[in-house]
Amino acid sequence: MGVSASHHRPLFARPSLLLLVVAGGAVGTAVRSTIEDRYPHAPGGWPWATFVINVTGSFLLGALVAWLARGGPDEGRRRQARLGLGTGVLGGFTTYSTFVVEADTLLRDGHVGIGLAYAATSVALGVAAAAGGFLLAGHLRRRTAAS
Template sequence: MALTSTRRHTTTRHAHRNPFLLGTVFVGGACGTAIRSLLEDAFSRPTGSWPWITFAINVIGAFVLGFLLEALVRSGEDSGGRRLARLGVGTGLLGGFTTYSTFMVETTKLPWPVAVGYAVTSVVVGALAAWAGIRAARSVTLRGGENA
């Protein structure tokens, strides 16, 4: 018995195979990384102190990402401009802007009790910020006349 493929061939490619969408993520990521780097350089901190800039960047990024994704989900299917916004702004810009790696490196450079407080606070406040962004997007779309 011959094995046959049940996969249907479609004309749309997955995002990771589409050079234009990959370029959109790349450009967004480069811009987000540049903005983060400029902020980190502009507001340096003494070694061993709370990394406020990284903390603020990650919390702001979590809020904006929560808002963006909820607004996009509520506005229609993931195609066209919505898909470009999700990939370019969400994955690219905000992915480059926020930074888990810097968060971890900074955590290892803090005194142990401060490091634990920083790690726990960052995760909890980041999750709350994402939730607040989702709620804010819901509120905006509800006021716009859409039913939840």
């Protein structure tokens, strides 16, 4: 049996996988937008909505990657989950561009302390959250496999 032509195409050129990313991205973006609209921040204030979104999204992405990686090779349902949930939903949910605009606005408007603290804390906690999610999900996956 031969391999279908679609398996030779790059992932981004496979319509079914592209649709997963687009649909997931729409869901993640809608959730983020709803949260940001519901919890706006005052000019010169800490952008809590974006901060919590990015740290939470980092944790969830780290957890997803670990869970899927410990489950086996990146193919079939694991690949679909990675693309639909990771790249799509969590990629649409988190927002580096809004974070940068908010940090830049704080700095330009003279809120240097808050702007620098926001930028540094967002990056540091984002990395820590991703690592924490990765470690926790990896641990849980090992425990589940051992049962």
